[in-house]
Amino acid sequence: MKKYDRRDFLKLAGLGGVVFASGLTRMAGAADRVAGQGGSYDDFYFVQLSDTHWGFEGPPNPDAKVTLKKAVAAVNGLAEQPDFVVFTGDLTHTTDDPKERRKRMAEFRDIVADLKVKNVHFMPGEHDASLDKGEAYQEFFGKTHYTFDHKGVHFIVLDNVSDPAANIGEAQLQWLAADLAQLPADANIVVFTHRPLFDLYPQWDWATRDGAKAIELLMPYPNVTVFYGHIHQEHHHMTRHIPHHAAKSLIFPLPAPGSQPKRAPLPWDAAHPYKGLGFRSVEAEVKKDEYVITELPVQKG
Numbered sequence: 632m633k634k635y636d637r638r639d640f641l642k643l644a645g646l647g648g649v650v651f652a653s654g655l656t657r658m659a660g661a662a663d664r665v666a667g668q669g670g671s672y673d674d675f676y677f678v679q680l681s682d683t684h685w686g687f688e689g690p691p692n693p694d695a696k697v698t699l700k701k702a703v704a705a706v707n708g709l710a711e712q713p714d715f716v717v718f719t720g721d722l723t724h725t726t727d728d729p730k731e732r733r734k735r736m737a738e739f740r741d742i743v744a745d746l747k748v749k750n751v752h753f754m755p756g757e758h759d760a761s762l763d764k765g766e767a768y769q770e771f772f773g774k775t776h777y778t779f780d781h782k783g784v785h786f787i788v789l790d791n792v793s794d795p796a797a798n799i800g801e802a803q804l805q806w807l808a809a810d811l812a813q814l815p816a817d818a819n820i821v822v823f824t825h826r827p828l829f830d831l832y833p834q835w836d837w838a839t840r841d842g843a844k845a846i847e848l849l850m851p852y853p854n855v856t857v858f859y860g861h862i863h864q865e866h867h868h869m870t871r872h873i874p875h876h877a878a879k880s881l882i883f884p885l886p887a888p889g890s891q892p893k894r895a896p897l898p899w900d901a902a903h904p905y906k907g908l909g910f911r912s913v914e915a916e917v918k919k920d921e922y923v924i925t926e927l928p929v930q931k932g
Contacts, residue, residue, distance in 0.1 A: 678709075679823075679858055680702060682719075687882050691896035692899060698908070705929055706748070714781060716750070719878060720756030721758045725758040756860065757861075775790035776789055785814060785820050789822060820852055820854060827861065908929050
């Protein structure tokens with residue numbers, strides 16, 4: 632297994648691109664506060680994986696039974712392990728059979744247990760949660776929405792999939808408002824969600840019906856970045872000062888929004904296996920006061 636140093640990510644950028652997300656204008660201040668409390672502060676980075684669809688079988692990915700395992704091996708092969716790993720939904724592929732749904736979740740859980748990094752965060756996608764409002768998901772992975780803090784950054788996990796109508800819902804929006812109200816005006820905030828919060832392409836279910844309400848709650852905070860999945864491709868969008876970044880899938884890529892009549896997986900390219908698939912490294916750098924986002928390929932080995 633090839634070892635990748637964190638700085639080597641930039642050398643891989645040609646395979647996926649590097650962009651700079653919203654500035655962490657108060658990151659250095661947060662570092663000073665942590666250090667002043669007797670702790671130490673350093674840059675950190677995390678890895679985002681999305682849309683693994685464990686249980687999928689079909690021509691769009693004839694290697695589906697091992698793709699997730701290869702992704703786990705690729706993350707384990709990083710020379711410097713991330714602070715944490717986050718899976719932004721669609722852990723498993725949808726099924727009408729509740730027993731099969733739980734079987735797939737158990738298999739997914741057991742596969743990702745091989746990650747060297749044990750600080751792993753999960754959230755559901757509609758394939759995991761919309762048919763039973765997240766009941767099976769919660770049995771295996773806990774709450775569908777929650778928060779956590781890491782080195783001066785407040786992370787918020789939103790659930791816009793357990794409601795089959797693609798709503799966040801008033802109860803969760805009130806929870807979000809209460810959480811934000813406890814933060815300072817200059818807080819560094821990262822939001823993880825599965826569907827895009829903005830109307831990317833509602834005709835393909837690439838939207839959240841009440842996502843605009845969540846964005847308005849976040850808008851007063853100048854240092855917010857949103858990472859999501861669902862659309863199976865890298866995509867970048869701004870809602871005023873808030874950037875939104877979609878991650879690639881680990882099962883099959885989907886076409887650009889509205890680029891063809893129907894939303895359907897792009898065909899598998901036998902000459903270039905795993906083309907369009909990958910995972911993301913996000914690095915928060917104190918010195919630059921910004922995020923560096925790098926898309927990494929799944930290893931073929």
